[in-house]
Amino acid sequence: MAQAPCVSVSTAVDVPADAPAALAASPDVPLPVLGADVLVPLASGGQIDYAALDCAASAPAARAVWDEVAAFAPHYAGVHRGAGHLSLRATELFERSRAEVAAFLGCRPGDQVVFTRSTTDSLNLLAGALPEGTRVFAFGSEHHALLLPWRRHPLTCLPVPRSADEAVRAADEALAARPAGTPALLCVTGASNVTGELWPVRELAAAARRHGARVVLDAAQLAPHRAVDLGELDVDWVAFSGHKLYAPFGSGVLAGRGDWLSEAEPYLAGGGATRVVTRAPDGRLSVEWARDEARHEAGSPNVIGALAVAAACRALTAVGFDAIEAHERRLLGVVRAGLASAPGVRELSVFGPGADRVAVVSFTVAGREAAEVARELSEGYGIGVRAGMFCAQPLVRQLLGAEAEAGCEGPEAAVRVSFGAGTPLAHAERLVVAVRELAA
Numbered sequence: 458m459a460q461a462p463c464v465s466v467s468t469a470v471d472v473p474a475d476a477p478a479a480l481a482a483s484p485d486v487p488l489p490v491l492g493a494d495v496l497v498p499l500a501s502g503g504q505i506d507y508a509a510l511d512c513a514a515s516a517p518a519a520r521a522v523w524d525e526v527a528a529f530a531p532h533y534a535g536v537h538r539g540a541g542h543l544s545l546r547a548t549e550l551f552e553r554s555r556a557e558v559a560a561f562l563g564c565r566p567g568d569q570v571v572f573t574r575s576t577t578d579s580l581n582l583l584a585g586a587l588p589e590g591t592r593v594f595a596f597g598s599e600h601h602a603l604l605l606p607w608r609r610h611p612l613t614c615l616p617v618p619r620s621a622d623e624a625v626r627a628a629d630e631a632l633a634a635r636p637a638g639t640p641a642l643l644c645v646t647g648a649s650n651v652t653g654e655l656w657p658v659r660e661l662a663a664a665a666r667r668h669g670a671r672v673v674l675d676a677a678q679l680a681p682h683r684a685v686d687l688g689e690l691d692v693d694w695v696a697f698s699g700h701k702l703y704a705p706f707g708s709g710v711l712a713g714r715g716d717w718l719s720e721a722e723p724y725l726a727g728g729g730a731t732r733v734v735t736r737a738p739d740g741r742l743s744v745e746w747a748r749d750e751a752r753h754e755a756g757s758p759n760v761i762g763a764l765a766v767a768a769a770c771r772a773l774t775a776v777g778f779d780a781i782e783a784h785e786r787r788l789l790g791v792v793r794a795g796l797a798s799a800p801g802v803r804e805l806s807v808f809g810p811g812a813d814r815v816a817v818v819s820f821t822v823a824g825r826e827a828a829e830v831a832r833e834l835s836e837g838y839g840i841g842v843r844a845g846m847f848c849a850q851p852l853v854r855q856l857l858g859a860e861a862e863a864g865c866e867g868p869e870a871a872v873r874v875s876f877g878a879g880t881p882l883a884h885a886e887r888l889v890v891a892v893r894e895l896a897a
Contacts, residue, residue, distance in 0.1 A: 490516070515701065559712065683782065683815065792889060
């Protein structure tokens with residue numbers, strides 16, 4: 458089994474000496490991003506700078522990430538089996554990216570870092586690696602990516618808790634009630650993609666440990682806003698997406714314990730996942746699969762995507778999560794206070810208005826369809842938000858008071874605003890003015 462790539466690594470990928478320098482941090486945002494100067498048309502005429510307030514879906518690329526990718530692009534080559542200079546260099550950068558992601562996540566000896574396409578891809582990979590008979594436990598408040606991949610295994614869907622303590626009690630009781638000796642996996646979200654509320658990850662992990670269960674953390678909405686450390690949180694695996702972490706190019710990560718991963722059938726069968734392939738005289742094939750990360754990375758990997766994820770990890774580390782959290786709390790205060798003062802606006806919440814949260818807020822406007830509000834924010838104010846159920850339909854229905862699958866009364870969608878380290882204060886203030894005018 459491969460040992461954890463938690464090694465001392467350089468603080469920057471080797472790029473040409475003439476690579477463009479990343480923009481210095483703006484006095485208004487800790488992490489400069491692309492798109493800050495993009496103008497969009499208004500229905501009333503004229504243009505306005507685009508307010509990208511849908512970061513929970515995909516965050517704008519960080520300028521530092523884009524600069525590194527642009528510097529590497531002319532030197533791109535296939536990795537792992539090429540003998541040429543550029544292939545060797547690309548391989549070195551690809552594996553260094555793996556090591557830097559591992560360092561960013563606080564990986565432990567024996568942990569693996571597998572590059573995937575997204576959080577959804579990572580969780581489906583893990584689902585295929587669970588031993589036969591594993592029982593899976595997840596809350597009904599989870600994103601569909603954390604609810605649906607476990608179809609081969611018995612799934613217990615726990616009720617949506619009304620407090621962090623209730624969540625821990627529910628997990629504790631459910632895990633204790635399973636048949637003795639049955640392997641179990643507890644699915645935990647770091648931060649809700651609907652409300653932004655932080656979940657008690659350490660406490661839920663401790664409950665899992667009391668009953669011999671393992672834990673996977675969906676950090677898609679947590680990693681861009683807070684430090685994620687596997688050892689400190691005591692979780693077995695963490696999954697996240699690069700495109701929410703200010704890194705484009707469709708790359709994700711599954712990091713954590715290597716034992717189940719190394720024993721599972723490869724996620725994809727093909728080149729790169731094998732050590733030895735032989736053909737018997739009768740035509741049958743015999744395959745010895747790789748036992749490290751390569752086992753689940755068949756095919757030509759997304760080298761630029763992996764490089765971008767590592768660059769984003771470095772950029773966030775350089776800025777510091779204290780600075781990011783302080784900036785986002787300032788914006789959250791403006792947005793939440795402004796929404797609270799707007800007539801007919803109701804913010805959605807699982808744990809209550811006082812719960813700690815990342816920079817995600819969902820709300821409804823009395824008498825207005827969510828899609829209509831989102832469209833008017835775009836056409837009238839140049840603000841990009843999201844309307845719908847955010848791939849968390851059971852939770853949104855419950856929060857809207859519309860739990861029935863059909864024939865329910867009231868709204869069946871909400872408006873979600875989400876921002877991050879690259880969002881200027883002026884965009885949060887513009888949103889508040891816009892919602893107040895639309896609500897009135």
